[in-house]
Amino acid sequence: MFSSKASLGKAMLATFVGILIFLILDRLISPFSHFIALIVGFIAVLWVFKTIFDVGWLSSLGIAIVAFIITLIILVILAAIGLGLSLL
Numbered sequence: 001m002f003s004s005k006a007s008l009g010k011a012m013l014a015t016f017v018g019i020l021i022f023l024i025l026d027r028l029i030s031p032f033s034h035f036i037a038l039i040v041g042f043i044a045v046l047w048v049f050k051t052i053f054d055v056g057w058l059s060s061l062g063i064a065i066v067a068f069i070i071t072l073i074i075l076v077i078l079a080a081i082g083l084g085l086s087l088l
Contacts, residue, residue, distance in 0.1 A: 014052040015067060018045040 022041040029037035042064075049060035 010052055011067075014049055014063075017052070018048040021045065021048060 021044045025041045025044055026037045029040055046057060046060045046064060049055070049063045050057060053060070053063065055063070
């Protein structure tokens, strides 16, 4: 949708690396400021999408938004069948 070089494997890799970098930065910066950690982590996730999919910053924001929406849909479906976050 945002890049012609996208594949399922790249999407999974980008999401995994993005979450990993976000969590690492969150742990390092959170003792000082939770808000700054959130902003820096979000920019890092955008950078990961930008780098892996070879797109611009605006397209990486679009990818992040679509990934967030898909995650919410999956969580709602899991909750509807009785597999909430407490079991994951």
